[in-house]
Amino acid sequence: MxxxxxxxxxxxxxxxxxRERRMGLGAYLRRVIERPRGWALSYLxxxxxxxxxxxxxxxxxxxxxxxxxxxQILATRSVDALSDxxxxxxxxxxxxxxxxxLLLAFPIWxxxxxxxxxxxxxxxxEYAAGQPLSWRAFAQAGWRWFGAFLTLNLLGAxxxxxxxxxxxxxxxxxxxxxxxxxxVIAGVGLALAGLIATWTEVARAxxxxxxxxxxxxxxxxxxxxxxxxxxxxxxxxxxxLALYGLLYLAHRWLVDLLPLHWWLPTLLxxxxxxxxxxxxxxxxxxxxxxxxxxxxxxxxxxxxxx
Amino acid sequence: MSNPKSKIQNLKSKIQNLKSKICxxxxxxxxxxxxxxxxxxSLGQATVPPPDVASYTIVATYDPQTHMLTGQQxxxxxxxxxxxxxxxxxxxxxxxxxxxxxxxxxxxxxxxxGYSFDPNAPGWIRIDQIALADGTALTVKPLxxxxxxxxxxxPQPVAPGxxxxxxIAFTAQFPKAFARTGxxxxxxxxxxxxxxxxxxxxxEDERHGGAWNAYPFHANSEFYADFGRxxxxxxxxxxxxxxxxxxxAPTAKANADGTVxxxxxxxxxxxxxxxxxxxYREMTRKVEGVDVRVVYYPRQRAMARRAxxxxxxxxxxxxxWFGAYGKSLYPHLTVVIVPPDAGGAGGMEYPTxxxxxxxxxxxxxxxxxxxxxxxxELGHQWxxxxxxxxxAEEPWLDESFTDYxxxxxxxxxxxxAIVECLGWNFSYLAMHRLQYIMYxxxxxxxxxxxxDSLQYGIATYSKPALALTxxxxxxxxxxxxxxxSTYFDRYAFAHPRAEDVRAVMExxxxxxxxxxxxxxxxxxxxxxxxxxxxxxxxATLEREGDLCIPTTVRVTRSGRQAPxxxxxxxxxxxxxxxxxxxLVEIDPAGAIVLDRDLANxxxxxxxxxxxxxGLAVRWLRFWQxxxxxxxxW
Ligand SMILES: [Zn+2]
Numbered sequence: 001m002x003x004x005x006x007x008x009x010x011x012x013x014x015x016x017x018x019r020e021r022r023m024g025l026g027a028y029l030r031r032v033i034e035r036p037r038g039w040a041l042s043y044l045x046x047x048x049x050x051x052x053x054x055x056x057x058x059x060x061x062x063x064x065x066x067x068x069x070x071x072q073i074l075a076t077r078s079v080d081a082l083s084d085x086x087x088x089x090x091x092x093x094x095x096x097x098x099x100x101x102l103l104l105a106f107p108i109w110x111x112x113x114x115x116x117x118x119x120x121x122x123x124x125x126e127y128a129a130g131q132p133l134s135w136r137a138f139a140q141a142g143w144r145w146f147g148a149f150l151t152l153n154l155l156g157a158x159x160x161x162x163x164x165x166x167x168x169x170x171x172x173x174x175x176x177x178x179x180x181x182x183x184v185i186a187g188v189g190l191a192l193a194g195l196i197a198t199w200t201e202v203a204r205a206x207x208x209x210x211x212x213x214x215x216x217x218x219x220x221x222x223x224x225x226x227x228x229x230x231x232x233x234x235x236x237x238x239x240x241l242a243l244y245g246l247l248y249l250a251h252r253w254l255v256d257l258l259p260l261h262w263w264l265p266t267l268l269x270x271x272x273x274x275x276x277x278x279x280x281x282x283x284x285x286x287x288x289x290x291x292x293x294x295x296x297x298x299x300x301x302x303x304x305x306x
Numbered sequence: 307m308s309n310p311k312s313k314i315q316n317l318k319s320k321i322q323n324l325k326s327k328i329c330x331x332x333x334x335x336x337x338x339x340x341x342x343x344x345x346x347x348s349l350g351q352a353t354v355p356p357p358d359v360a361s362y363t364i365v366a367t368y369d370p371q372t373h374m375l376t377g378q379q380x381x382x383x384x385x386x387x388x389x390x391x392x393x394x395x396x397x398x399x400x401x402x403x404x405x406x407x408x409x410x411x412x413x414x415x416x417x418x419x420g421y422s423f424d425p426n427a428p429g430w431i432r433i434d435q436i437a438l439a440d441g442t443a444l445t446v447k448p449l450x451x452x453x454x455x456x457x458x459x460x461p462q463p464v465a466p467g468x469x470x471x472x473x474i475a476f477t478a479q480f481p482k483a484f485a486r487t488g489x490x491x492x493x494x495x496x497x498x499x500x501x502x503x504x505x506x507x508x509x510e511d512e513r514h515g516g517a518w519n520a521y522p523f524h525a526n527s528e529f530y531a532d533f534g535r536x537x538x539x540x541x542x543x544x545x546x547x548x549x550x551x552x553x554x555a556p557t558a559k560a561n562a563d564g565t566v567x568x569x570x571x572x573x574x575x576x577x578x579x580x581x582x583x584x585x586y587r588e589m590t591r592k593v594e595g596v597d598v599r600v601v602y603y604p605r606q607r608a609m610a611r612r613a614x615x616x617x618x619x620x621x622x623x624x625x626x627w628f629g630a631y632g633k634s635l636y637p638h639l640t641v642v643i644v645p646p647d648a649g650g651a652g653g654m655e656y657p658t659x660x661x662x663x664x665x666x667x668x669x670x671x672x673x674x675x676x677x678x679x680x681x682x683e684l685g686h687q688w689x690x691x692x693x694x695x696x697x698a699e700e701p702w703l704d705e706s707f708t709d710y711x712x713x714x715x716x717x718x719x720x721x722x723a724i725v726e727c728l729g730w731n732f733s734y735l736a737m738h739r740l741q742y743i744m745y746x747x748x749x750x751x752x753x754x755x756x757x758d759s760l761q762y763g764i765a766t767y768s769k770p771a772l773a774l775t776x777x778x779x780x781x782x783x784x785x786x787x788x789x790x791s792t793y794f795d796r797y798a799f800a801h802p803r804a805e806d807v808r809a810v811m812e813x814x815x816x817x818x819x820x821x822x823x824x825x826x827x828x829x830x831x832x833x834x835x836x837x838x839x840x841x842x843x844x845a846t847l848e849r850e851g852d853l854c855i856p857t858t859v860r861v862t863r864s865g866r867q868a869p870x871x872x873x874x875x876x877x878x879x880x881x882x883x884x885x886x887x888x889l890v891e892i893d894p895a896g897a898i899v900l901d902r903d904l905a906n907x908x909x910x911x912x913x914x915x916x917x918x919x920g921l922a923v924r925w926l927r928f929w930q931x932x933x934x935x936x937x938x939w
Contacts, residue, residue, distance in 0.1 A: 050929035057929075058922040065917040068891070068908040074920060077729045080736035081905075087743060088905030105932070112933040179646065180605060256729060263919035270927045278934075 025232065028290030031127045032283045037138065038123025042278050045119065047271075049112045053101040060098030075260035117153055120285075121145030124208050127286040128293065148213040149204055155215070156200030164193035198237050202226055205288040209296055222292075229291045236291070240284040247276055359384050359532035360505045362578070367541040367565070368496065373427075373489040375478040375501065380439075382471040382534075383464065383505055389516030390463035391508050394472065396433075396446075399500035401453045402523040403429035403481040408452040410485075413755070414525035418485045419664055421650035429481030429488060433503055439471045450522035455506075474503055483648035486661075490648035491583070495603075497644065497651040497661065498550075498580040500529070507532050507696075507801070521698050526762045527754035528697035531576040533799055541567045542582050549588075549601045549640045550580035551659050574635050574799055575657035576694045581642050593618045596631050602643035606663075609676055610643050613662045616677035617641055620684050620715045627711065627787065628688045628794040632658065639687070641680065653679050655686030672727035674720060678712060678734055681719070685711040693797045700804055701762070702750040702828070706770030707790075713738070713775055735775065735899060738768040746902055747831035751804060772899045773827045779897035780855065781815050789814040804828060822854050827900075836874075836892045837906035845883040845890045845909075849876065855898055862889040886911060 032039060064070040072081045125141035126133045133141070167189020175182025203215075203222035212218050226233060251273035258266050361384075366377035385391050402410035406425045416423040436444045436458060449455040464470045478501050483490040487499035506520025507530055519530060540548060544566050548554075552572025559567040572578060586601045589610060598617055602610035617639070625631065631639065636658045644652040644663035653664025660683035665675040685708035689695070695703035713735050716722050722733035741764055748757075748764045750773070757765055778786040793802075793810045804824075812820040826832035834853035839846045847859065854876035861883055862869040874881055874892070883890060891908040893901070901907065 046930050046933050047926070049933050050926055054922060054925035054929045057925045058918065061921055062913050062918040065914040065921065066910045066912065067905060068889070068910065069905045071914060071917040071920075074917070074924065077731065079725065079730055079732035080739075083732075083736055083740055084904040087740070088903045109933060177646075252729065260920040261916035263916060263923045266920065267923045267926075270923060274927070274930050 023290065023293075025236075025287055025290045025294075028127060028286045028293075029283050032279060032286050035126050035132050037132075038119065038126060039275075039279055039282055041119055042116065042123070042282070043275050045112065045115055046274070046278070049108055049115075053104055053108060056097045056101035056104070060096075060101065071260055113153070114150075117149050118142040118146050120149055120204065121208075123282065124204060124285060124289055128205075128208055128289045145204075145208065145213070148207050148215060148218070151215045152200045152203050152207075152218070155219075156197055159196045159200075160193045163196060164189055167192065194237070194241075198233070199223065199226060201285065202233070202288050202292065205285065205292045209289060209292050225292050225295050228295055232291055233288070236284055236287040240280050243280050244277065247273060247280070358382075358534035358574070359386055361534035361536065362502065362504075363537045364502055364578075365539045365541075366502075368498075368582070370489070370493045370496065370543060370546075373480045373493060373496070375480070375498070377474075377476050377478065377502060379474045379476060379502055380471060381474060381503065381505065382469055383508070383532075384469040385464045385466050385508065387508060387510035387516055388466050389510050390465050391460075391470070391516065392463045393460055393518075394458040394470070395449070395506040395518040395520045396456050396458065396503040397500075397506065397520060397523070397529075398431045398433070398454055398456055398503060399523050400429040400431040400478055400480070400487070403484065404452065408454075409450065410452070410454070410523050410525050414485075414759070418525070418650065419653070421484055423484050424482045427482030427488075429479055429484075431476060431478040431501070431503070433474055433476050435473075435475040437473050439473065444472065452522065454523035455520055456503075476503055478502070483644070484650040486651055486654045488648070488651060490651070491585070491603075491645050494585055495583045495645050495648055496581060497642070497648065498582075499651065499654065499656065502578075504531060504577075506530075519696065519699070521755075524698070524755040526701070526757060526759060528701065529577065530696040530698050530801075531694070533574050533576055533694065536570070536572045536575060536578040538571075538578055538580070539567050539569045540580060540582070541565050543584070545584045546582045547584070547586035547588065547601060548580060548582040549586070549599065549642060549659065551575060551578045551640075551657050553638055572657065574632075576691065577656050579656035579659055581651075581661075583645075585645075589614060591618055593621045594625055594631075595634075596621060596639050597637060598639045598641065600641040600643065603645045606643050606645070609663070610641075612671075612676045613641050613643060613680040616674075616680040616719065617684055619719045620681045623715050623718055624685065624688060624711060627714070628790055629798070631687060632692060633798050636687075639684075653683065655683045655690055657691040658687070660684065660686065670727070672725065674716075674724045674726070677720065678716060678724050681715045682708060682712040685709070685715070688794060692799060693794060694799070694801050696801065696803070697754070699753050700751070701754045702752075702766040702770045703802070703804060703807065705766040706750070706774055707793075709738070709767050709771035710774035710778075713771055714778070735772070738771050739899065739904075742768040742772055742900075743902055746833040746900070749831055750828045769827065769900075773823060776855065776898050776900045777815070777819055777823060779895065779899070781819060785815055826853050833902055834898065834900060835902040835906070836898070837903065838890050838892065838909040841887070841890055841909045841911050843884075843886045845887055847874070847881040847883070847890070847892060849874075849879050851902070853900065855900070857893045857898060858895075859883070860891040860894040861887045862891075863887050888912075 067085070069081050069085055072078055073085060119142060121142040121144060122133070122138035125145070126138060167185060171182045171186035171189060174185055199219070199222055202225055203218045206222045206225055207213060207218040210221065212221070251269055254269050255266055361382045363380040364377055366375050368375045383391070383394065402408050403423065405428060406416060406423065411423055433446050433456070436446060438444065438461075442461060444458045444460070447457045447459070449457050458472070460470065480496060480498070480501070481488045483495070483497065487497055487501065489496045506518040508516060509519045510516045521527065536552060538550065540550070541561065542548060542565060544560070544564055546566070548568040550570045552570045552575065555569035555571075558569070561567060570580070581601065583603070585603050587604055587607070588599055588601050590597065590599045591614060592598070598614065598621075600610045600614045621631065638658055640659040642659065642661040644661050646663075649664055652661045654661045662676060662679045662683065664679060669675050686704065688711070689707040690697070690704040693704070697704060713722070716724065716734045720726070721731070722735060723731040724734045724737060725732040745761055745764050746769070748761050748769060750765050750770050752765055754762065789811055792814050793807060796810065797806060808820060808824050811823065832851060832853035834849065834851040834855065836849050836857060837847070839848050856873065856875050859872045859874050859881065860869050861872065863885060871894075872883070889908070889910050893907055
């Protein structure tokens with residue numbers, strides 16, 4: 001039980017949004033490294049929760065490594081070997097461990113998303129705050145924003161899934177008649193899905209910086225912010241995605257160089273990839289916090305001038 | 307492989323100095339050489355002398371509004387047998403599409419290769435008039451309900467060594483693009499395949515004497531025809547680009563009514579196909595002395611470039627493996643990229659011309675459907691256009707060599723992969739295996755109409771391609787080379803039968819391979835699964851199925867010792883290996899791609915811990931991605 005004035009103090013801590021200090025975008029991006037708590041926790045969460053099913057699946061499939069063809073599938077990503085293996089009686093399913101992992105997959109995924117949503121509150125609050133937060137303030141921010149962020153996440157998932165799915169179906173249908181138009185529709189659908197995802201992400205930054213938990217007000221403000229800050233936002237999101245792409249290719253290229261048996265270097269490369277990828281995502285969100293903060297400061301000055 | 311290449315280069319430089327007449331002499335010489343080398347000349351051997359057997363002069367006008375063609379044809383047939391020819395038999399292929407009730411459409415259930423027949427846009431062909439050169443009118447008698455095959459009685463038989471010439475006026479209505487022929491793009495595209503009255507093949511054999519080898523048009527069936535000369539004049543509206551079998555006259559003739567007449571001539575060919583569209587663009591490239599021309603729709607430029615690239619890649623390979631394109635008698639090669647709504651006309655071979663686009667529109671570069679289609683259809687220039695087997699009675703003969711060549715060329719050009727996306731790869735060979743293992747006991751021999759469409763695919767494409775690949779990997783590339791080039795050399799411009807292939811195989815590869823290939827795979831229903839059944843203190847290996855292909859077993863006992871290789875003859879159904887081997891691999895070179903199950907050919911005594919760790923690492927990454935909620939955003 002936290003004392004009333006203590007809660008006030010904690011709230012004040014994460015609500016100290018540095019509007020008056022005109023900080024550049026770079027300063028917010030640097031906070032991902034300078035205040036590494038969110039980054040570290042998100043990696044530990046992802047990895048910790050992945051370990052269980054990963055081990056179960058390994059137990060399930062380890063006996064299959066008696067078949068050299070199975071190892072070949074992993075080593076060369078050969079669909080030839082895969083189809084021969086699937087059609088064969090040699091390897092059948094994953095047994096009890098595999099079934100267990102598949103059964104656990106959905107609950108673990110839901111749990112991971114919930115914890116992630118909670119973490120996002122603290123992490124973004126810390127990026128927005130004048131100084132690093134205490135553990136208590138970090139946790140409190142997590143709880144404070146949990147409901148709003150969860151709603152925004154769900155809304156985002158439904159919208160992205162709906163729009164993306166509909167565009168994909170339409171693209172497949174049109175592709176039969178006109179392949180070029182099919183590709184265009186798929187591209188537009190993908191861009192639209194990206195836009196919606198960005199919208200709900202910016203909404204979280206807006207909610208936090210304006211201390212506003214009403215989802216619809218926040219979404220409206222986020223839309224205005226996206227229009228105002230279109231260019232830097234596009235650079236932030238586009239740059240992040242481009243970095244993702246490069247990172248993916250680089251890690252793929254490296255892993256493909258390694259034989260299947262060199263599991264330790266593979267592990268190191270893949271984990272480095274996962275860590276950097278999480279960092280890029282958090283940098284994007286930190287940048288969004290910076291952009292909406294700058295916008296709020298701009299509105300403030302405008303208000304004073306009027 | 308250096309030997310045949312230099313042989314071809316020699317041949318090419320010689321041929322470049324020869325005029326066309328001398329070419330014919332050379333061809334005759336080649337035929338004689340073929341005869342000398344073959345102890346017992348049979349029906350199929352290259353005894354066809356240069357007077358062409360079936361030749362056509364066609365003057366035709368095509369109306370894109372009605373998709374109808376009116377033609378005037380002089381067809382000449384030369385009797386090269388010792389038996390007089392009492393009647394003439396003509397194929398009228400387009401009549402197979404005159405209604406949904408025809409034999410062809412009933413057999414196919416109105417579909418071919420995923421494309422449907424449109425009953426509102428049927429096709430037909432009608433002989434309006436037929437007469438001998440002296441004006442004697444002849445009558446046409448249908449030989450089947452659909453009139454895809456007709457007979458014309460002659461007042462006098464054609465004596466051996468003599469020729470007969472008939473003048474035919476005909477009208478052809480093209481269907482909406484389907485089964486290798488027809489119009490599309492609202493009439494702006496036309497592919498003329500199987501479009502004129504075409505002779506059957508007059509054949510002689512010891513038992514039956516002389517007879518026309520010709521059947522009503524069946525759904526699975528392709529074609530069979532004699533070699534001859536074609537002179538074709540096609541009149542179309544102004545502004546249409548035309549491509550066809552053979553060589554185009556240097557200039558087209560503009561007519562007073564605003565139409566243009568395009569003239570083509572082709573020698574030593576078994577068919578004539580053409581295509582036209584006002585929208586066609588073209589690109590050309592010279593590849594090892596062959597002028598390759600690609601015609602395509604403007605939006606299919608990328609597809610055209612890919613087809614040209616694949617063609618230019620495969621052509622030198624086929625030169626080296628089989629012999630010169632068209633025995634150096636064909637100067638041109640045309641690749642037709644059919645527009646997206648004419649997929650039914652895609653993926654078909656004609657002499658000096660083939661079509662690509664049966665598999666629909668543009669695919670991402672990592673899916674090589676366009677490439678594999680081009681590489682396959684190009685192969686038919688050797689096995690079908692020059693070695694002209696009977697595709698109705700023995701459909702496996704041309705597809706086997708063509709698809710084997712396709713697998714081999716795909717290996718050479720693209721590491722075998724028809725799909726290579728995001729690091730995952732899938733080969734043309736594996737695609738055939740997926741089809742083959744559905745009915746591996748289907749004999750390859752059989753007429754086109756003996757099979758349903760799935761079994762037709764297995765018997766004529768998958769199984770023979772896998773069987774010839776198994777032969778190649780069993781005998782080695784050098785021996786295979788002898789077999790292939792001897793077969794092509796001996797039967798260029800001839801109509802070999804399965805027995806002729808068998809004789810060449812026996813001569814070049816020996817009796818053992820020939821026996822299992824012909825007795826067990828072509829005519830028989832033998833299959834094979836070689837497998838490691840158990841491996842503990844002892845390994846037990848088993849052969850299931852009668853297919854008798856000897857193989858080897860590689861046994862690894864410990865990491866330090868070199869593995870040992872044991873022979874496993876096919877009369878030994880089970881094999882036991884003592885001493886607790888660490889790893890046992892049957893057919894370590896992966897030669898027997900006909901094996902029903904390739905996954906059970908190798909086994910370790912214990913799971914591989916390092917591979918297990920590799921697996922764990924990959925699962926961790928997979929679950930991290932999954933929990934992250936998608937790897938991209
Ligand atoms: Zn073919």
